[in-house]
Amino acid sequence: MTERTGRPGRLAALLLLLAWLPGLHAAGRTCGQSGVWVQVLGSGGPEISDRRASSSYLVWVDGHARLMLDAGGGSAYNFERSGADFSDLRALLFSHFHVDHSADLAVLLKGAFFTDRETDLPLYGPSGNGLMPDTEGFVQALFGARGGAFRYLSSYLDPERPDEFRLLPHVIDAGSRAVQAGYQGPDIRTRAVAVHHGPIPALAWRVEVAGKILVFSGDMNGDYGTLPGLAHDADLLVAHNAVPEGATGVARNLHMPPSVIGRIAARAGVRRLVLSHRMRRTLGREDETRRLIRRNGYRGPLAFADDLDCFAP
C-alpha cells in the first residue's frame, strides 16, 4: 500500500525538481562553474533566416558572467537562457553599432530594472563618423532625455539618480591604430584596437582574465593589419566567419575570408580558434573553411560556434 501511493509522490517530487533546476525552463545551457569560459549568445549575423541570434558573447569567470561583448538581436533572450545574472556584469564592450551587434541593448537595460543591480555599468565602444554615432551618441540616441527613442529610460544616464545604477559610456578612438585600454577591473583587463569594417568605426577586443587571454575580432576584413598584434599569444580567438573565400565587393570590404582568418590566427600564435557570426553564405561550407584556415598556417583546435555554446580557453 505504501509502495503504490509512494511512487506517484516520488515522481511528482522528481518532476518538480526538474522544473526548478535553472535553465530547464528555457532549454538553456550553462558553462562550467569554475574557470574562464566564453559563451556564445549569438552565433549569427544580421539575417533573419539563419536560425541564430545575432552577434554577442559572455565571458564567465568562476560561474559569474563578468563581461558581455556586443548585444545583437536575440542576445537578450539567450542571456536569459544562459542563466547569467545581470548584476554580475562588470562592463559591456561593443565592437561597433551595426544592428546585428547592438539592437538588444535597450532590451537588456529595460530588463535590468527587474534585477538587483545597484552598481553602475560601464559601456565601451568605438568613436563615430558621418555614418555612425560614437558610443556616447549611440547611448544618447537610445536613452537620452532629450530626443532619445527610449527616453522613458533616461534615468539610467542621470547622475542625480543614486537609487538606480547608471550606464556609463566610454569612447575608444577607432581612428587610431594604437591598442587602447578599455574596461579595467580588479582582475580583468581589456584592450581594444581599430579594425577595418568598411566605412564603419569598429574595434576588436582583447580580454585578460584569470591568466587567460581572449580575443574577439568583431566584424573586420583584415585591411588594417591590427588584429595579429592584439591577438598575440591568445588562448582563444573568436573570429567572424561572415564570408566565404572568393567574396568580392561590399562583402569583402566588410569581412575577412577564411584564408585571412587562418593567416591572422597563425601569425598571432592563437591557441584555439572559434568561428562565429556565421551566415547563410558560409553555413554548409565548414569543411572548405577549415581546409583554407589550415592551408594558411593555423594548425590548432578549431570550432564552429552555435548559440549558447561554451568554450574554455
Ligand SMILES: [Zn+2]
Ligand atoms: Zn555583423
